Amino acid sequence: MAIIAYTDGSSLGNPGPGGYGTILLETEKKVKKEFSQGFRLTTNNRMELLAVIVALEMLKKPQTEITIYTDSKYVCDSVEKKWVLGWEKKGFKGKKNEDLWRRFLIFYRKHKVSFQWVKGHAGNEFNERADVIAVAAANSKDLKIDTGFEADKSSDSINFAG
Structure with a gap:
């Protein structure tokens, strides 16, 4: 069974409040699941990457085939x-x-992952939906602390908590 993911990140200011949106689709059963979360201080690139990480972390079976659609050249090209x-x-x-x-690579290596870049805000139904839920998460009242970003900004130490 193959999985398709649409991911997007949002930052209201860069840095500023931000959020990610992840949509998972099973190609056989056409099941759709959505995930999102907002953070009080983060960057757009962090949220783009976190959206992909969440998609991979949700996969339960090792070696699952997944195609990730993202409008982030940063993530896709990297x-x-x-x-x-x-x-x-x-x-x-x-x-x-x-x-x-580092977190991405742990889960990336557990699965068969391919990426497809899609143009953002160009009418792709699921890319648009991922954007909507990412922006809503960034605007929510339930904003978490992006400890990796905030720790990096407050000192030279590295914090691997996500």
């Missing part, structure tokens, strides 16, 4: 062009979002 693997080999030295990239 994975498809294998930049993230080079960053990992160099210990992520000087790279932003190390905590999330």
Whole structure:
């Protein structure tokens, strides 16, 4: 059984309040599940990446085939062009979002993942829906702390909590 995910991130200011939206579709049963969460201070790129991580974390069976549709060139190119693997080999030295990239790689390696870039705000039904729920999460009253981002901003230490 193959899975399709549509992911999006939002930041109201960069940095500012932000949120992610993730939609999972089973291709056989056409089941749809939505996930979102808002954070009080984060960046758009962090939310784009976190949306993908959540999609992968929701997969229960190892080696699940998943195609992730994203409008984030940052995420898509970093994975498809294998930049993230080079960053990992160099210990992520000087790279932003190390905590999330490390978390991503754990789940990425458990599954058969492919990425498809889609143009944002171009009428794709599920991309538009992922955007709506990401923005709603960023605007919600239930904003969590993006500990990886806030710890990085307050000191030079690295915090791997997400």
